[in-house]
Amino acid sequence: MFIYLKHGDNKQFLVNTNCPLILLLEHIKAKVGLSKTELVDLCDESGALKLLFLSQQPLEYARLQLTPRCSFTVCSVYRSRTDGAYVSISPLLANPDPALLETLQTQTDSLEKARLRQLRSLEKCRCQVKGRGRTVHLDTAQEKPLRKRGGRRRRRS
Known part of the structure; x- marks a missing residue:
């Protein structure tokens, strides 16, 4: 099947969706004139992002x-180079609707909150990992486990 993609100043083109996500996104970048390293996504007419760039299965x-x-709008995803924070998501349209911009900003804020939650949970996991009934503390500088000494003693027969 196919979808319509809107971009620029009232421009649109057809895209065949019978292909892997990674190829679709590369084709969109080439068609719109973006570099291969930039992140793009699609949003529907209500502004809901499809989050194709976050897919765990790009094939x-x-x-x-x-x-x-259906018609979708091509959006550019901007992330901070230092920490990967979501800065903004903008539609690649000449005159975007203010309601669309507001919806995309709300979704950008939600993505950033989810990213921060995930980072906090990873930090907790690095500080304390459970293994074999004993607590193993990780030294964050060396990433080597420091095990507690002691525990059960063996009986000699």
Whole structure:
């Protein structure tokens, strides 16, 4: 099947969704004139992002995530180079609707909050890992486990 992609000043083109997500995103970048390193995503007419750039399975077919014969807007995802924070998500349109911009900003804030939550949970896991019934503390500088000494003693027979 196919979808319509809107960008620029009232421009649109058709895209076949019977291909892996990674190829679809590369084709969109080439068609719109973005570099291969930039992140792009699609949003529907209500502004809901499809989050294709976060897919855990980039070889999955795009037709499974995109409704056929619908129109989507190409959006550029901006992240901080230092810590990977989500800065903004902007539609690649000449005159975007203010409601669309507000919806995308709300989703950017939600993505950033989720990223921060995930970082905090990873930090907790690094500080304390449970293994074999004993608590293992990790030294964050060396990433080597420091085990507690003691525990059960063996009986001699």
